[in-house]
Amino acid sequence: MVMSDIQEEVVYQRPVSLENTVTHYCPGCTHGTAHRLVAEVLDEMGIREKTIGVASVGCSVFAYNYINTDFVQAPHGRAPAMATGVKRVMPDRFVFTYQGDGDMASIGMGEIVAAAARGENITVIFINNTNYGMTGGQMAPTTLPGQKTTSSPTGRDVEVQGYPVRAVELLSTLDGASYAVRRSLHDPKNIRMAKKAIRTAFEVQARGLGFSVVELLSICPTNWGMTPDQALNWLEQHMIPYYPIGDFKVHEAIANLRF
Amino acid sequence: MVMSDIQEEVVYQRPVSLENTVTHYCPGCTHGTAHRLVAEVLDEMGIREKTIGVASVGCSVFAYNYINTDFVQAPHGRAPAMATGVKRVMPDRFVFTYQGDGDMASIGMGEIVAAAARGENITVIFINNTNYGMTGGQMAPTTLPGQKTTSSPTGRDVEVQGYPVRAVELLSTLDGASYAVRRSLHDPKNIRMAKKAIRTAFEVQARGLGFSVVELLSICPTNWGMTPDQALNWLEQHMIPYYPIGDFKVHEAIANLRF
Amino acid sequence: MQTEIVIAGFGGQGVLFAGQLLAYAAMDSGMETTWIPSYGPEMRGGTANCTVIVADEEIGAPVVRNPQAVIAMNRPSLDKYEPLIKPGGVLVVNSSMVDRTPERDDIIVVTIPGNEIAEELGSRRLTNMVLLGGLLKALPVLPLEAIEKALAEHLPERHKKLLPQNYQALRAGANYEQEAFV
Amino acid sequence: MQTEIVIAGFGGQGVLFAGQLLAYAAMDSGMETTWIPSYGPEMRGGTANCTVIVADEEIGAPVVRNPQAVIAMNRPSLDKYEPLIKPGGVLVVNSSMVDRTPERDDIIVVTIPGNEIAEELGSRRLTNMVLLGGLLKALPVLPLEAIEKALAEHLPERHKKLLPQNYQALRAGANYEQEAFV
Amino acid sequence: MPPKGRIAVNEMYCKGCELCVNACPQHVIALAADRITAKGYHPAALVKEGCTGCAICSVVCPEAAITVWREAVRRVPA
Amino acid sequence: MPPKGRIAVNEMYCKGCELCVNACPQHVIALAADRITAKGYHPAALVKEGCTGCAICSVVCPEAAITVWREAVRRVPA
Amino acid sequence: MARELWKGNNAIAEAAVRAGLQAYFGYPITPQTELLEYLSWRMPELGRAFVQAESELGAVNMVYGAACTGARVMSSSSSPGVSLMMEGLSYLAGTELPAVLVDVMRGGPGLGNIAPAQGDYNQIVHGGGHGDYNMLVLAPSSVQEAVDLTYISFDLAEKYRVVTVVLLDGSIGQMMEPAEMPEMRPVRRLPEEAPEWAVTGAMGRQRRVLSSIYLQPPEEEEANLRILKRWQQVIANEVRCKTYYMEDARFAVVGFGSAGRVALSAVRAARAEGIPVGLVRPITLNPFPEKILQQYAGQVESMLVVEMSAGQMLEDVRRVVQGRVPVELCARLGGIMPLPDEVLDAIRSLARGEATLEGHPRDRWLQRMSLLY
Amino acid sequence: MARELWKGNNAIAEAAVRAGLQAYFGYPITPQTELLEYLSWRMPELGRAFVQAESELGAVNMVYGAACTGARVMSSSSSPGVSLMMEGLSYLAGTELPAVLVDVMRGGPGLGNIAPAQGDYNQIVHGGGHGDYNMLVLAPSSVQEAVDLTYISFDLAEKYRVVTVVLLDGSIGQMMEPAEMPEMRPVRRLPEEAPEWAVTGAMGRQRRVLSSIYLQPPEEEEANLRILKRWQQVIANEVRCKTYYMEDARFAVVGFGSAGRVALSAVRAARAEGIPVGLVRPITLNPFPEKILQQYAGQVESMLVVEMSAGQMLEDVRRVVQGRVPVELCARLGGIMPLPDEVLDAIRSLARGEATLEGHPRDRWLQRMSLLY
Numbered sequence A, B: 001m002v003m004s005d006i007q008e009e010v011v012y013q014r015p016v017s018l019e020n021t022v023t024h025y026c027p028g029c030t031h032g033t034a035h036r037l038v039a040e041v042l043d044e045m046g047i048r049e050k051t052i053g054v055a056s057v058g059c060s061v062f063a064y065n066y067i068n069t070d071f072v073q074a075p076h077g078r079a080p081a082m083a084t085g086v087k088r089v090m091p092d093r094f095v096f097t098y099q100g101d102g103d104m105a106s107i108g109m110g111e112i113v114a115a116a117a118r119g120e121n122i123t124v125i126f127i128n129n130t131n132y133g134m135t136g137g138q139m140a141p142t143t144l145p146g147q148k149t150t151s152s153p154t155g156r157d158v159e160v161q162g163y164p165v166r167a168v169e170l171l172s173t174l175d176g177a178s179y180a181v182r183r184s185l186h187d188p189k190n191i192r193m194a195k196k197a198i199r200t201a202f203e204v205q206a207r208g209l210g211f212s213v214v215e216l217l218s219i220c221p222t223n224w225g226m227t228p229d230q231a232l233n234w235l236e237q238h239m240i241p242y243y244p245i246g247d248f249k250v251h252e253a254i255a256n257l258r259f
Numbered sequence C, D: 001m002q003t004e005i006v007i008a009g010f011g012g013q014g015v016l017f018a019g020q021l022l023a024y025a026a027m028d029s030g031m032e033t034t035w036i037p038s039y040g041p042e043m044r045g046g047t048a049n050c051t052v053i054v055a056d057e058e059i060g061a062p063v064v065r066n067p068q069a070v071i072a073m074n075r076p077s078l079d080k081y082e083p084l085i086k087p088g089g090v091l092v093v094n095s096s097m098v099d100r101t102p103e104r105d106d107i108i109v110v111t112i113p114g115n116e117i118a119e120e121l122g123s124r125r126l127t128n129m130v131l132l133g134g135l136l137k138a139l140p141v142l143p144l145e146a147i148e149k150a151l152a153e154h155l156p157e158r159h160k161k162l163l164p165q166n167y168q169a170l171r172a173g174a175n176y177e178q179e180a181f182v
Numbered sequence E, F: 001m002p003p004k005g006r007i008a009v010n011e012m013y014c015k016g017c018e019l020c021v022n023a024c025p026q027h028v029i030a031l032a033a034d035r036i037t038a039k040g041y042h043p044a045a046l047v048k049e050g051c052t053g054c055a056i057c058s059v060v061c062p063e064a065a066i067t068v069w070r071e072a073v074r075r076v077p078a
Numbered sequence G, H: 001m002a003r004e005l006w007k008g009n010n011a012i013a014e015a016a017v018r019a020g021l022q023a024y025f026g027y028p029i030t031p032q033t034e035l036l037e038y039l040s041w042r043m044p045e046l047g048r049a050f051v052q053a054e055s056e057l058g059a060v061n062m063v064y065g066a067a068c069t070g071a072r073v074m075s076s077s078s079s080p081g082v083s084l085m086m087e088g089l090s091y092l093a094g095t096e097l098p099a100v101l102v103d104v105m106r107g108g109p110g111l112g113n114i115a116p117a118q119g120d121y122n123q124i125v126h127g128g129g130h131g132d133y134n135m136l137v138l139a140p141s142s143v144q145e146a147v148d149l150t151y152i153s154f155d156l157a158e159k160y161r162v163v164t165v166v167l168l169d170g171s172i173g174q175m176m177e178p179a180e181m182p183e184m185r186p187v188r189r190l191p192e193e194a195p196e197w198a199v200t201g202a203m204g205r206q207r208r209v210l211s212s213i214y215l216q217p218p219e220e221e222e223a224n225l226r227i228l229k230r231w232q233q234v235i236a237n238e239v240r241c242k243t244y245y246m247e248d249a250r251f252a253v254v255g256f257g258s259a260g261r262v263a264l265s266a267v268r269a270a271r272a273e274g275i276p277v278g279l280v281r282p283i284t285l286n287p288f289p290e291k292i293l294q295q296y297a298g299q300v301e302s303m304l305v306v307e308m309s310a311g312q313m314l315e316d317v318r319r320v321v322q323g324r325v326p327v328e329l330c331a332r333l334g335g336i337m338p339l340p341d342e343v344l345d346a347i348r349s350l351a352r353g354e355a356t357l358e359g360h361p362r363d364r365w366l367q368r369m370s371l372l373y
């Protein structure tokens, strides 16, 4: 005989791959969201103990306090080189870097391009929040035209200060890059898409297909001088038109993966 | 009354913007050709005395001995930054860098991308000879798959050593880049096209349109272990398929310029 | 002769600005002065404090182990600084945010419910001024007028309309009737 | 006791390799030895020379101002090194490439038309061996056999078939009948 | 009938950013104005009936502070 | 009739790379086997009739060593 | 000009502007960032060049390029950022170019922290880049002094064709003090007023080349000797040092920058206790005030070096006094500023005659520090 | 193993391979490039990692990453390239990681030239990067010594968790000499044989983090002190120095690397003239052979420092002998190796009693050098 019974099941809980530590991030900062997604993917793939993270310099410098894997901490911009060093001696480990836009698209441009060109079998999580969060909101390579920051106080003047860099598009021109996509963290749907992209990137690595990078559009309510909610709106209205969400390079071997 | 008279006229002579100095280049090396074209353009535009060159580190480090303008000499890879410094204090001068593939596409990738993103109003002459000529022919970011060099003695293995970088394509993804093209120095027709491209690049600068770069496919007979003639053939047969000649970014304001 | 004053609290309590006012006032009164901040690691929240020195000669160290006076805006600040104050020095406590009474009996303790008074005057953001007023009453290193002048000159433009309230807060702190601890 | 030998010429004249042979031979004969090159700035062409020291104790400086012996493969090398040779030392001149006679009378001068002899033996590339033979005759710091052994072991694989010619060249240099200058 | 769910906010992590409050399609979350966390924030809390266990709040929470449960009908062998 | 031209090779610069030799459509350039420059190279030289002054040799010369002339018919007022 | 309350970083920026700064190139890094932020509006407002570079490597090479034109140029950074400038600084030195670098030191090594420190003394004073070269190093200990030294740093750089470094720690950068600003100088017009070596385009003159490569060793040696001889002039003319209470001192404290001002408090306290101690505060760290210290080595019984690094300046003092008097060390590291009472304790120890020439002062200091942790 | 004729650069590469090198990361630069070229085939042949990095900045950070796993790793470069590694080296030091760097010095500053020089002494010995840290510096003067020191450099690096630098100049890199290779050691298996601090993935253990950031100054200070105390052990155990003819010497020449071997020739020639002179050749430059030099300062009448830089080591010798004997300088710069006869001349001057404690030896040397140009 079969009885029908109502039982409560857990639909969501904090991933094991997140440490039980309170972050130092400002309320609403989507660095936390990105950490969580990485942790969820590590949980799902069961690779927490086989993963080595490379933290960069920026607000996420303490990522190693939050993501529950072995970690190293790189000089500003050099995470891809450090990750290369780790991966080359431990090729069966999953190695990922977690980098801000200042870190990866400004001071670290040389290293990221070289790692992508080498087809280095690592995964890069790239947080684009259009400014240098940690040092107090200076202009980043990703700062939008006209956007005010503490070092472009009258708004970014493209004639003098140059144009924003679309980093994943740039990286996608390299043959060594197998997966280069942009996602956003501004609403539930996009967050879910972001997680799938992170998962795909790690799957690329699992298959030895080479370099994968996921750009995540992110907010910095503190330096933008907004509430988290305003910041999400600003992201959607101003960032997405300039930084379209999409897949710029997808290796055929994973084109049809579904999660 | 009118008489008809046969007179000899000079069809070609050494440009004034070339110094009367013998180069240190190996016989047949197309660095010399590139120098000559730059000098011809400076002559044509009458800007020799308003031009400041930035020499880089590589076989062309002594470019300042040959091209008859004011010159500075940059650390390896940093010519775009140095050129930025010069241009920002002397905006009415023509500033150009002359860089090899190791210099610009490896160690100097960060600086060239940043200069292009800033739309820095300078001109970059980029010599791609698929190796590090000056240090004795090591692998460059542009070394072709399978190509043997002194640091890829069994031929470049893309799985381990990565894929060649198509630098102008990469730079053309940046909004600050107004002119990004590739030409070759392997035969008279292509040399003439190369010269027009160099001219256009300087015209871009003259109009304040921002960053211009001309990649020139070039030979290194010494390190390739070939005669100059063999080297030109190798360039045509092996380099051009990988590095297509073409215009990757042309600012509309100069799209219709003809020389 | 020099006087060292520490103002300590959470980020956002106006600690750094209150210290700057002291420094401006000291400078305008022709004295030597230094103001030096120290923060915690957080971008937002966390601890913030500053040391202000007012002196009549070239100032040496901009920080000292045992300051002459302390304004403790919250409990952690009280716990940290109470033991350090020079004997005979002054401790001003924001009793609105502190749930214990100070223990030292060799210093002058001034206890002011800063938040409450500030809120009465119209904004919790005036708390720092209330306590500063209290300090200057107990430790008359500078006249209140000098602080008011500094306020008039350095209050950010967008807050200039609040100048009268700021004056009031200073006075309220200075005039607050309290039980004498010593 | 040590002997310093400089071999100097154009890049491409086999100067560096001839020096290395001396060093290999010295090492195999149980002696201490150093070989050190110096080049001009050009990638191709330009000057090239090397200093080889053969000694019976730990060798100090790998270069000296006044070598014991010099092989001058061309005119600039002769001009540069002739004045520097130690009195009583040896100078071997490749007369095929030098259009003047040496001037020193306090050293042993050996003049050999290296290129001609080498071409007779089948290749101009043997010139270095001819002159090396000439040197070892005048300065028997090492037996010819030791050089031959070094040749057998270190001639690049693709030139191994030329080993007999190389031996011949060495001997030809050693046996070349010349006018005695001194 | 929509499924029934509930959430728990771990107040150690919650920073009162209100992202869950704004994202919840059922509008059943609010900041607890009366409570302050150790870090000094008003934490989020389920304040009304109607949670469907859709987990949207947990998807947007940057601090992974929210656990979500949902009632499910299971066939249990007696 | 093709125009008549001539070239002069500046032997200070010429390195005997033969690029002009190979490029000349009229096959009128060759290296001077009998001569060596100060730098030690056999220089290029015009060795036959037939130069048209097309300047192709000068276009390919990496050392800018070649000057090219061409005869032109000009109308001169007498 | 009236005294105004200035934050150290901002004051330096404004002083540079008034000295005729024509171009600034920098990259954000705590505790120096306010300097860059200040100039990000101040320079454009005056029609002068400001570029936030892609990195410190970019910044130093932009400075290198701009310096070639004879313009007054500056960059600023802090410890890790300055490490990235070492190649560029060596090139500037090799090319004999004037430029100014402001280095606001923080705790290290590595990423360290953002609190004040002096652990980059050797890097700046003894050459962290390759090759023989010197930079003129000015070490202010107050905001006013930072203003004054920044203002003259350009003149000094140009007079001797060297890089001048204004070297301070984060505390001076972050501190506010009253300071008087010097007058605004006109900016140099280029190319009209460019120095005779500057690269500005060869209009109407012989072309010029600026480079640091001398492929022939004798040429390189000659260049090196030329640079060294110019440096001898700097040693002869530019040593700066401030002394306090040294006339009758029987003990000397030596410290620069904020360590120097902490020491001043301690010296005063010691004097109040009757200890005849004085303070020598080097203002130029390179050239180092060798003569002055040698002279005091003949006067005092012992010396105490106070610094925020593990005895880097100590070694210079020891080298200079040549064993004539014992030199002891009082140091705090990692972003900790010593407090006057710690220094006072160390002075008392000197007064008790505990300083010694035996062993190494660093070993004794490390022993004492062991008690702390 | 039999002696074979090895070029210095190749010999170092092979010695590293035999020491168990697991990963090499480097970038071409003369006069070091053969080392990279050699490993470009040798490492893959053995199934080990070789990466030609995008730059020296890339290389040092690849080393940094690989060192975190407990692997034996190395990079190599020459002067300008090494300047680019300063930030990375400071991070390695701050993270207390072992690694080996081979620095084949050339003429500088700036682009300089590719001839042998020792002008980067300060950069390597006194810390060209930011913050307080030390690197263990080994200075071979022959190919055999380069082999032997490279072979032990990894053990030393690991024992003390420091970066070991094998510091030589281009002449030793380019020179061929007979050398005997040590035996091939097995490579470390990872993660099985990784040290207890290594980051290898948290399989079956607590996770580990390697970083150089200590946001709280007291933690940073504590880390600094821990590193300094470990360094005291290095000073106590690892000083290496070779002396020649010092037993009865009344004059001492001090020189390292190829300057040291040039000095040896000169010392022999002087002995042949009857001058009682000996040679002290430091092999570890950091730690510096202080005790040994102090001891000889009590024995000899004067000292002569021979170096290929403008008195960088001179200052260390002066600091160490503390004015007990005069120290003179004989130096060549810019890629010029001094010749034995120049050094002999300087020794003769010592023997004539011309050395003096007056003034600065660098000034006298500069004066003498003026005659050359």
Ligand SMILES: Cc1ncc(C[n+]2csc(CCOP(=O)(O)OP(=O)(O)O)c2C)c(N)n1
Pocket (backbone or CB within 6 Å): A057, A058, A059, A060, A076, A099, A100, A101, A102, A103, A104, A127, A129, A131, A132, A133, A134, A135, A140, G027, G028, G029, G030, G056, G080, G081, G084
């Ligand atoms: C070499 C170096 N330069 C500069 C800094 C200072 N710094 C720390 S974080 C940072 C910017 C970080 O911005 P981003 O990468 O966008 O990260 P975010 O904080 O925005 O997440 C800078 C410039 C440094 N630590 N090291």
Ligand SMILES: Cc1ncc(C[n+]2csc(CCOP(=O)(O)OP(=O)(O)O)c2C)c(N)n1
Pocket (backbone or CB within 6 Å): B057, B058, B059, B060, B076, B099, B100, B101, B102, B103, B104, B127, B129, B131, B132, B133, B134, B135, B140, H027, H028, H029, H030, H056, H080, H081, H084
């Ligand atoms: C910082 C630094 N690293 C390395 C070198 C050595 N180096 C000189 S030229 C060169 C490569 C040049 O190659 P490329 O740019 O392709 O120019 P080419 O010689 O091929 O024209 C290198 C690595 C250097 N001078 N400086």
Ligand code: SF4
Pocket (backbone or CB within 6 Å): A024, A025, A026, A029, A030, A031, A059, A129, A133, A134, A219, A220, A221, A222, A223, C043
């Ligand atoms: S400053 Fe910006 S990026 Fe950094 S934690 Fe705060 S909100 Fe996030």
Ligand code: SF4
Pocket (backbone or CB within 6 Å): B024, B025, B026, B029, B030, B031, B059, B129, B133, B134, B219, B220, B221, B222, B223, D043
């Ligand atoms: S090495 Fe190659 S690039 Fe350099 S000059 Fe010779 S041929 Fe040209």
Ligand code: SF4
Pocket (backbone or CB within 6 Å): E005, E006, E007, E023, E024, E025, E026, E027, E028, E029, E046, E050, E051, E052, E053, E054, E055, E056, E057, E058, E068
């Ligand atoms: S699970 Fe869904 S319905 Fe329930 S609180 Fe969260 S968002 Fe609202």
Ligand code: SF4
Pocket (backbone or CB within 6 Å): A028, E009, E013, E014, E015, E016, E017, E018, E019, E020, E021, E043, E044, E060, E061, E062, E063, E064, E065, E066
């Ligand atoms: S989203 Fe998370 S951190 Fe923000 S209020 Fe809700 S539970 Fe708290």
Ligand code: SF4
Pocket (backbone or CB within 6 Å): F005, F006, F007, F023, F024, F025, F026, F027, F028, F029, F046, F050, F051, F052, F053, F054, F055, F056, F057, F058, F068
């Ligand atoms: S001008 Fe034309 S025809 Fe005449 S030599 Fe040159 S290539 Fe030949």
Ligand code: SF4
Pocket (backbone or CB within 6 Å): B028, F009, F013, F014, F015, F016, F017, F018, F019, F020, F021, F043, F044, F060, F061, F062, F063, F064, F065, F066
């Ligand atoms: S192309 Fe120029 S360099 Fe080459 S052979 Fe002809 S003339 Fe001489």
Ligand SMILES: [Mg+2]
Pocket (backbone or CB within 6 Å): A058, A100, A101, A102, A127, A128, A129, A130, A131, A132, A133, A140
């Ligand atoms: Mg950012």
Ligand SMILES: [Mg+2]
Pocket (backbone or CB within 6 Å): B058, B100, B101, B102, B127, B128, B129, B130, B131, B132, B133, B140
């Ligand atoms: Mg190249």
